[in-house]
Amino acid sequence: MLEHDREKNLTALAFAFFLSVTLIGSLIPKAYSQFLIISIYSSKQEYYLNDEIKLYGNLTHLGQSVYDGIVALQIISPENKTLTIRVASTGPVSQENYPVRITQFYPSDSLGNPKTTFNKGTFLYLTAYVVNNDLIRHSLYFAVNIYDKYGKPWDVSSSTGGIEPGETKFIVTGYPISWEFPSGTAVAYAVALTDEPKNNGVPHCPEAKATFQIATSEISTITTSTYKDGYFYLNFSMPTNSPSGNYTVRATSIYQYSTTTTQLNFKIRVPDLNNDGTVDIYDLIIVSAAYGSSEGSQNWNPIADINGDKTIDIYDLILVASSFGWKST
Ligand SMILES: [Ca+2]
Ligand SMILES: [Ca+2]
DSSP states (O other): OHHHHHHHHHHHHHHHHHHHHHHHHHHSHHHHHTTEEEEEEESOSEEETTSEEEEEEEEEETTEEOTTOEEEEEEEOTTSOEEEEEEEESSOOOGGGOSEEEEEEEEEOTTSOBOOEEOTTSEEEEEEEEEEOSSSOEEEEEEEEEEOTTSOEEEEEEEEEEEOTTOEEEEEEEEEOOTTSOSEEEEEEEEEESSOGGGTOOBSSOOEEEEEEESSOOOOOOOOEEEETTEEEEEEEOOTTOOOEEEEEEEEEEETTEEEEEEEEEEEEOOOTTOSSBOSHHHHHHHHHTTTOBTTSTTOOGGGOTTOSSBOSHHHHHHHHHTTTOBOO
């Protein structure tokens, strides 16, 4: 009996210790969060519409690079819309190691039967299974991101709710494939988080990837996420009619019960020189009128110097031409 009580006391003591550690942790969130740090960078501060956006960063825990970390990245447009939500990793990671995880993710018909080729004007479906092998309920933010063959985010859909201990969620999401969607290999990424990164939600598990064909069986390769020795990378291209302005990257992570969040901004520049909401012949005319000039020249027009190198030349023309047809949404 005494032995039993002692065991109970020890358990109570251990629990009290755990509680106090947890409490101290939540009382001094700053010190607590410093255990885990995400550093995030973009290859440039300012991008043109056709540039590839390259994000990279490092995850450290107690000053050491985390070689098996997961980092949620949410890209938010100047209009406060989510462009994409991904989970990058900082090393080889496996779904099996996470209590809440995506066990299957594949293109399908509306009933969840596997299907790989979809025609324009029809619906694409993606089927996912999310499992909670933990002993407690978890909040679940599940999102599916579709990218075209050029690595441009095309659509992101999400659902929020909870997942009970032992529960398996069967989630089928559907998307109309418009005629503008490029033919070829497209890819979808599914992510499971506690909430959106902008609400400080952290990833439950690594992302899951599914590829499928739109209208044709032509193969293309899309490189969008990779990792090395504690570093993560995420590359993508901007959708054709992306708004210009400041984009926010919200990054979060969880590792050994520590969570962290950070933010980065990058800018998208669109050469709508006369600010009329489209890039067209009138913008080309502005560059043409100043063509060949440099700072101090009579026909110098700083607005036409799109790349900011103090001369107006073919490179400025190319920048207008490459965004030709852009319309603000
Ligand atoms: Ca214009
Ligand atoms: Ca220039």
